[in-house]
Amino acid sequence: MSPEKKPCKVNFNGKELPAYEGQLAIEVARDNGIDVPHYCYHPALGNPGNCRMCVVEVQGAPKPMVSCRLPVNEGMVIRSDSEVARRAQTSSLEFHLVNHPLDCPVCDQSGECGLQDYYMKNGRYESQVRKDKVHKRKRIQAGPHVMLDQERCVMCTRCTRFVDNVSKSHDLGVFQRGHKQFIDVTPGKTLDNPYSGNVVDVCPVGALTDRDFRFKVRVWYLDKTDSVCPGCARGCNISVHTNTKRPWHNGGKRVGRLKPRYNPDVNGYWMCDEGRYGYESVAGLDLDRLGRVMRLSPRQELSWDAALGELAGKLKARGAQTAVAASGMLSNEDWAALKKLSSAAGISRFFFAAEPDQVGEQDELLRRREKVPNLKGAEAAGFKSEGFDALSRDLEAGKLRVLYVVERDLTRVWGDRAKALLSKAELVIFQGPRKTGMADLAHYRLPATAYVEEDGHFTNFEGKVQRYFQALKPLGAARPDWRIFDDLRERLS
């Protein structure tokens, strides 16, 4: 926002609305909760004005105008709900539908489709089309994550603007011209840029759909919960779409999909493919989840009470020789509880830095090197991580006797050495949502909730503290890490 913005008043649909000189009418409407139909306009992708949907009537103008290219000024009188404006919007919609295949029953976009929504809101006309539809290619595998259907496309060019201007991967384009024109994958390329899933989000119709979500759940069965992506230190704001109303859909997966949630200060409108499609590892099939509290030798399922009682006793005795191996997956609440627990038990050795097991690609757009969400939160809680080399050395030297592993897979830190190193410890506790390589190498297994099953906060790499909400019930006996820490601490005193 430039500093010289001059505020003004605009009369929109009979209401006086605040705006600033030169602001686009469609944005004035949006900022004030008025929905003007549109396809091509996207706040982050510009306003080519090609879909001609956002037509409004402007007092004194000879003909209706597209509001996405209409800068407002003081006293402008605009209507998006007048007879003239409605008729113009409906006629544009009609043109969009002339060659649309109307295959809604088999289209994943059904229920969140711009064509359906505006037809039901404004259209509801009887079709006058007495001709064959123009046919184009369908079911094109554009890339690992995205399916393309050229017939459903409304040529708004949001997706090509995304790949040209945001991901800068140039892997989609507009080819041919006129009514034969289509969107296609750039010859010689595949739509496999690290942000490819966003084209599905920006597509207002069913032309670009998620392969991952294809034919899985109808969108109207999904529940949506605000959350934060735990995939890296960026902490992109997301919405977790869960499928619990129709458990027999989606192959039993409770999470249907993840969608980015707008936050201008963190991720804008986007999220990366790693984060978007990585949910399988956290909340996908639930098959590799820990659901029971277990002691492994002798093997026995325990109640939380029994397990925590046994562990508290051991920690009391060995506090000074205990190390905590954790990860940036812990929430701020978890870190705070761990802080209290460790001071009660006299634990002073902490290992949670991102080793190669939690490090990946970083780029200019969103992705951060550290593939965990909350290392900053650990710092803020006063923790400092030692290197994992020190941990292995001291385990071998017998200086550390108890290892409390929380949401960290040491087999991915140490590889083949992990088993031998862990065998040096007299007690290994493993706590986490998933089995991972650790499950059989520990003496105790404590099931923790996945991030979609708990409320909490992550602190991203810039120090922004962000809240995420519980989207699903915990599986089995799983409890949030902070609660396990608190319960242990209570038993220490």
Place this chain on the structure above:
Amino acid sequence: MTTQAKETIFTLEQERALAKWTTYYPYPIMGLLEAMRQVQEWHLCIRPDDEEYLARLFKTERNHVHNVATFFPSFTEKPAGRKRLGVCHGLSCAMAGAGKACDSLKERLKVSEGETTPDGEFSWEELECIGACDQAPAFQVNDVLQGPATAENLDAALRGQPLPRPQARVDLASATTRVLTQHFAEPKLHELATYRSLGGYEALAKARKMKLEDLAAEVKKSNLRGLGGAGFPTGMKWGTVPPVEKAPERFVVCNYDESEPGCFKDRVLGERAPHQLIEGLLIACHAISAKWGFIFIRGEYAAQAKIVQAAIDEAEQAGLCGDVKVRLMRGAGAYICGLDTALLETMEGKRAWPRQPPPFPTVVGLMGKPTVVNNVETLSMLPHIVKNGGDWFAKLGVEGNPEKRFNPSGGTGVYSVSGDVEKPGIYEFQMGTPLRRIIEAAGGIKGGRMLKCVIPGGTSTPPLTAAEVEVPMDFDSLRGVGSFLGAGGIIVLDETRDLIEAAHNIERFLTHESCGQCTPCREGSEWTTRILERILRGGGVATDMTNLQRIGENIAGRVICALGDTVGMVVRGFMKKFPEEFKRRLPEAKS
């Protein structure tokens, strides 16, 4: 592996020739279209490797190159024939039997439209208007106009025998006052020496001595209006260019993309009097202090491009251009480039998707710099205005009448007359001359038949009935009868013509040429064409007229550019002026 393949697609010489295009224009990317044409000529298509190469050469992306290559019909993905034949099926050519010519070509070559003979020698295609309505049904070989597609001419072309460049008939007798065509009796007018002997380039010298504000005032006084079709006052357009201090770099572009069916006057003006055009361009450059003057000529005018380029070279060698660089650029087969902002996009190496003013090109134009875009005919008028004064020019035309919102229009108009007339050709008359007079000058209706319909300004302008031919030919008078002067492409249809066929021909043309950017035009043109097609096949339904009317109204005014407006306007124009033609083809509507 790939680098090796890439190294061997072009010879060293070819690589140098392509690299030249990155420096020929003020910005590298502007050379993309010409480089693509070069590759098309060498490889007879643009192959994937070529696209990769061009993307690297012009520092752009593959999707961009493919986006542009697939937009323009001149570029093909599969190899075209070494001799690429094209038969025009614009309205005048279709009326003169383009369909039959296509059939006979198909029979001779034994391949379908768009395909290449097995020996790779020939391919043929139906083309939209190639600006040769006087030669109907016109055909071309490799972008060079050959003349009418008669059996003899087609045979000659297939034998590889070159035909002489067809000369358009230019009327030198009917009008008392002619401006642009006054010296057209001179056979070597295209040569600098001849042009100068007739007083050529004196106006440029005079203009360069004038104060810029005086020059601008003279042009304003002349009431010269954009003769490319929009009729916008030229002086006023120049006046909107921001001052040099604010934007030192500015351009003048000559719009030589004439492709409106019915119009071929720019073709003739350029090939017969290229120096008149260049002088006008240089005057315009001087008037707005531009150091670059461009001539964007449609790809199908290959012969004309050669003539104009030769004239530019002559003028440069004679030192007439001063510090102004004049550069030619050729189009690649898109009607929409005739629209100024689409033309500018194309010059920037992009597909011809029109921009949505504001800002107007005179403020933000080519490469974001102030740019004046003027038609060939408009620019050609300038030397005469400078020489004889704005008042003289204004007096040739019609006066304004502010009360009736009637704007003045100076000088003459150069009309292309084709269709069912005895003498198709170029006719120059003073603004305000009745349409009937022009048709009569063209020898009247062919075969003494009755007049049914006249399209006054090219097929984008709604038709007139026989009763309306007294209308004075100037911008505002034609508005009064629900049509436009356009670019003065007069197509005459006699009593035997089927106007639904005519409307269908025009709508099919617009559907083919719709750039695809905005939805109402892209979808509405196709829809309209299909309805007309169905009516022609005898499948009309009672609601067709109301539906066509409704579709037309819904496109008009809701689109980005004038092409879209035209889609709705043409069919509505035919239905309004000739409702009976439609009604007798449709079952009666149930009331």
